[in-house]
Amino acid sequence: PKTIYLADYTPPAYWVDDVHLTFRLAPSSTRVVSRILFRPNPDAPGPFFLHGEALTTISVRIDGQPVSPTPVEGGIVCDVPDRPFTWEAEVEIDPQANTALEGLYLSGGMYCTQCEAEGFRKITYYPDRPDVMAPFTVRIEGDAPVLLSNGNPSGSGPGWSEWHDPWPKPAYLFALVAGNLVAHRDRFTTRSGRDVELAIWVREGDLHKCAFGMDALKRSMVWDERVYGREYDLDVFNIVAVDDFNMGAMENKGLNIFNASAVLASPDTATDANFERIESIIAHEYFHNWTGNRITCRDWFQLCLKEGLTVFRDQQFSADERSAPVKRIDDVLALRGRQFREDNGPLAHPVRPESFVEINNFYTATVYEKGAELIGMLRRLVGAQAYDRALQLYFERHDGQACTIEDWIAVFEDTTGRDLRQFKRWYSQAGTPRLDVTDSFEDGRYTLHFRQHTPPTPGQPDKDPLVIPVAVGLLAPSGEEVVSTTLLEMTEAEQSFAFDGLSARPVPSLLRGFSAPVILTRSADNAERAFLLAHDTDPFNRWEAGRALAKDALMRMVTDGAAPDAAFIEALGLLLDDDSLDPAFRALALHLPGQDDLAQSLFDAGVTPDPGAIHAACEAMADAMAEVLEQRLATIYDAMQVPGPYSPDASAAGRRALANGALSLLSRRDGAARAATQFAAADNMTQQLAGLAALVRRGRGEDALAAFYDQWRGDRLVLDKWFGLQPGLAQPQDAADVATRLTAHPDFDWKNPNRFRAVLGALAANAAGFHHPSGAAYTLMADWLIRLDPVNPQTAARMTTVFETWRRYDADRQALIADALERIAATPGLSRDTGEMVNRIRG
Ligand code: HT7
Numbered sequence: 001p002k003t004i005y006l007a008d009y010t011p012p013a014y015w016v017d018d019v020h021l022t023f024r025l026a027p028s029s030t031r032v033v034s035r036i037l038f039r040p041n042p043d044a045p046g047p048f049f050l051h052g053e054a055l056t057t058i059s060v061r062i063d064g065q066p067v068s069p070t071p072v073e074g075g076i077v078c079d080v081p082d083r084p085f086t087w088e089a090e091v092e093i094d095p096q097a098n099t100a101l102e103g104l105y106l107s108g109g110m111y112c113t114q115c116e117a118e119g120f121r122k123i124t125y126y127p128d129r130p131d132v133m134a135p136f137t138v139r140i141e142g143d144a145p146v147l148l149s150n151g152n153p154s155g156s157g158p159g160w161s162e163w164h165d166p167w168p169k170p171a172y173l174f175a176l177v178a179g180n181l182v183a184h185r186d187r188f189t190t191r192s193g194r195d196v197e198l199a200i201w202v203r204e205g206d207l208h209k210c211a212f213g214m215d216a217l218k219r220s221m222v223w224d225e226r227v228y229g230r231e232y233d234l235d236v237f238n239i240v241a242v243d244d245f246n247m248g249a250m251e252n253k254g255l256n257i258f259n260a261s262a263v264l265a266s267p268d269t270a271t272d273a274n275f276e277r278i279e280s281i282i283a284h285e286y287f288h289n290w291t292g293n294r295i296t297c298r299d300w301f302q303l304c305l306k307e308g309l310t311v312f313r314d315q316q317f318s319a320d321e322r323s324a325p326v327k328r329i330d331d332v333l334a335l336r337g338r339q340f341r342e343d344n345g346p347l348a349h350p351v352r353p354e355s356f357v358e359i360n361n362f363y364t365a366t367v368y369e370k371g372a373e374l375i376g377m378l379r380r381l382v383g384a385q386a387y388d389r390a391l392q393l394y395f396e397r398h399d400g401q402a403c404t405i406e407d408w409i410a411v412f413e414d415t416t417g418r419d420l421r422q423f424k425r426w427y428s429q430a431g432t433p434r435l436d437v438t439d440s441f442e443d444g445r446y447t448l449h450f451r452q453h454t455p456p457t458p459g460q461p462d463k464d465p466l467v468i469p470v471a472v473g474l475l476a477p478s479g480e481e482v483v484s485t486t487l488l489e490m491t492e493a494e495q496s497f498a499f500d501g502l503s504a505r506p507v508p509s510l511l512r513g514f515s516a517p518v519i520l521t522r523s524a525d526n527a528e529r530a531f532l533l534a535h536d537t538d539p540f541n542r543w544e545a546g547r548a549l550a551k552d553a554l555m556r557m558v559t560d561g562a563a564p565d566a567a568f569i570e571a572l573g574l575l576l577d578d579d580s581l582d583p584a585f586r587a588l589a590l591h592l593p594g595q596d597d598l599a600q601s602l603f604d605a606g607v608t609p610d611p612g613a614i615h616a617a618c619e620a621m622a623d624a625m626a627e628v629l630e631q632r633l634a635t636i637y638d639a640m641q642v643p644g645p646y647s648p649d650a651s652a653a654g655r656r657a658l659a660n661g662a663l664s665l666l667s668r669r670d671g672a673a674r675a676a677t678q679f680a681a682a683d684n685m686t687q688q689l690a691g692l693a694a695l696v697r698r699g700r701g702e703d704a705l706a707a708f709y710d711q712w713r714g715d716r717l718v719l720d721k722w723f724g725l726q727p728g729l730a731q732p733q734d735a736a737d738v739a740t741r742l743t744a745h746p747d748f749d750w751k752n753p754n755r756f757r758a759v760l761g762a763l764a765a766n767a768a769g770f771h772h773p774s775g776a777a778y779t780l781m782a783d784w785l786i787r788l789d790p791v792n793p794q795t796a797a798r799m800t801t802v803f804e805t806w807r808r809y810d811a812d813r814q815a816l817i818a819d820a821l822e823r824i825a826a827t828p829g830l831s832r833d834t835g836e837m838v839n840r841i842r843g
């Protein structure tokens with residue numbers, strides 16, 4: 001397979017001035033007629049090449065004259081006049097046979113599209129690259145009652161509808177939906193007075209699950225006007241819920257298509273976490289209207305230009321709508337859990353990659369989440385006001401353009417006068433920087449000494465120093481803050497910063513708010529951590545101190561056979577008792593670090609992690625916490641019950657999170673009696689699922705699982721929870737068997753990505769189960785990836801990342817995983833997607 005390089009970018013040889021498409025829908029023989037106005041690009045003369053894949057050509061004409069294009073790899077070339085001309089083509093495609101869910105496909109009888117990144121070429125011949133932008137007019141003919149496309153409706157009649165999108169867009173933002181759908185409708189008036197009709201389109205039985213998504217959409221629209229000055233620019237905004245979808249959602253212009261799991265929610269079927277995720281995905285896709293659609297990417301290497309910025313914007317939105325500190329902790333947990341894992345393994349790549357084989361493999365935590373961290377660091381470095389000015393310049397200067405990271409950095413340089421060349425290294429250098437810190441105190445002067453170092457990553461043995469914004473506060477021994485949050489800008493490999501006039505050696509609170517995506521290494525002792533847990537004014541670092549205590553205690557249990565640390569449990573108890581703290585924050589503190597996180601930390605400390613031993617340590621710690629804190633947990637459980645009807649708001653959700661954290665521990669003491677009661681009495685999914693999970697964890701879930709299945713067998717999204725919970729919570733020795741049994745269940749529709757991920761993704765997330773020494777889970781995973789690959793390469797390739805940490809483990813596990821990877825790699829006809837991933841993982 002061919003590798004594509006950023007350095008090889010050349011502009012398109014032809015621009016597109018207008019696109020007119022007619023679709024005649026039929027499940028296995030849809031006709032697509034295109035009429036496209038092309039114009040040669042005088043700045044980049046070259047052959048006339050159009051992408052095209054799996055298309056049956058019926059006819060092609062140029063300026064009305066039949067022509068015969070020459071098929072070449074990935075498309076066609078054709079002799080064309082050296083002036084503007086009209087291209088007309090009719091092709092036939094087979095949506096029914098399209099199981100890859102890219103291009104035009106059928107989901108439960110509904111036609112829908114997914115064109116990002118390179119799916120439009122499966123619909124018709126076109127320059128399917130993001131720097132070719134054009135207005136589209138689309139006519140859909142078909143017998144479905146609802147026929148939707150991008151832009152504004154421009155006409156309709158029995159069996160047809162027409163849409164016009166005036167905003168030039170790249171083909172990856174094209175969308176079409178046709179099916180038997182009903183709408184949850186609403187309206188929004190923009191601040192300059194445009195009336196926008198809003199609709200969420202769903203299957204009839206799902207109409208009661210749309211209200212929250214609609215509310216989130218309207219709040220997103222208000223927020224983007226208020227915070228970024230961005231208004232919506234069409235007369236309609238449509239969202240469609242689809243069952244079969246490879247990712248969360250897609251920001252097609254005026255017609256967002258959503259994985260049903262990312263938009264549908266009702267109190268009885270969706271958890272608090274589901275509601276929160278839906279809110280942030282709705283916001284994310286809506287915010288793309290400006291950061292992605294109006295201003296798009298020149299090429300796919302610039303993906304972080306739209307994704308990093310849009311994630312940053314959706315994080316800001318959620319922080320404003322909910323608790324900002326809790327949101328930051330959640331975001332950092334996700335970053336460390338997914339991005340650090342990626343950045344410290346064989347799949348590490350820069351936020352702006354320099355080469356790829358299959359672009360779908362680069363929709364990664366690095367591009368998205370680390371990309372968002374880079375925006376956060378820029379904002380911290382230039383200040384909030386300068387950030388706002390830079391963004392306004394970005395929107396003014398680049399509206400309607402396909403841009404690069406250079407364009408993005410330039411708006412910051414031009415508004416602030418700063419030289420950001422060194423900062424730009426963050427976009428090209430992979431790997432998580434380590435920041436070693438030591439300190440000294442003499443004559444009232446406290447000095448922090450930093451040393452930065454980024455380990456080698458594939459293809460990048462040596463790294464240059466980065467600009468690292470380190471937010472620091474200092475606390476006096478009394479607990480009083482003597483230096484409030486100050487931003488230190490580290491630019492050298494080693495650098496010191498001094499604070500004068502201190503009467504006693506302070507305790508430093510470093511990297512407040514997680515001001516840079518680095519791993520801080522400091523030999524802090526537990527007394528200092530306990531002090532910060534009690535006194536730090538920065539909520540993130542307060543949580544971080546508790547987490548460091550927990551990690552240290554658990555690592556000592558694994559490596560030295562230490563007993564659960566009583567001091568840690570006591571400190572945690574004090575925090576739980578502090579009613580001045582947000583329940584959601586306390587719930588986070590109650591969670592032990594993840595077992596994968598512990599494995600990575602052990603590995604970093606030079607210890608080969610044993611997932612079974614880590615699991616046993618976490619169990620022993622949880623038992624000790626439950627024993628010591630039983631009374632307090634019982635009080636909290638009772639006090640945190642939320643009276644009245646269910647509401648997904650942050651405050652109620654935080655109370656439930658704390659109550660359910662307590663429930664999980666209390667179940668170790670009360671024979672899961674409270675969990676059984678809660679499961680039986682629950683009037684919402686958050687409570688029901690927490691009760692069920694506690695029962696299953698304690699080995700008492702059989703009846704409840706059966707009851708849950710009977711109750712919810714008709715609801716796909718809830719059934720995904722049932723499928724996921726079992727391998728996720730199984731005992732290490734049982735996990736592979738549980739997953740195997742579930743894959744034989746009649747409801748295991750493995751071609752549906754949500755269902756596939758529910759079982760196989762949950763198995764992989766159960767670290768001790770997945771890495772059980774038998775290797776049974778590795779074999780099962782490889783079997784299923786081999787089976788899925790020809791059907792849906794994108795989802796199969798993504799799932800291969802379950803193996804990305806394999807080099808951490810002992811020789812026996814490595815040999816088993818190497819066999820599994822070898823078997824996948826040797827599969828005849830393996831897709832480019834999975835092939836690239838497996839090769840990179842094997843290294
Ligand atoms: N921009 C989208 C990324 C995407 C995607 C979405 C659904 C299916 C396949 C996809 N490939 C790429 C989603 C987003 O970031 O908002």
Ligand code: ZN
Nearest residue numbers: 284288307310
């Ligand atoms: Zn996005």
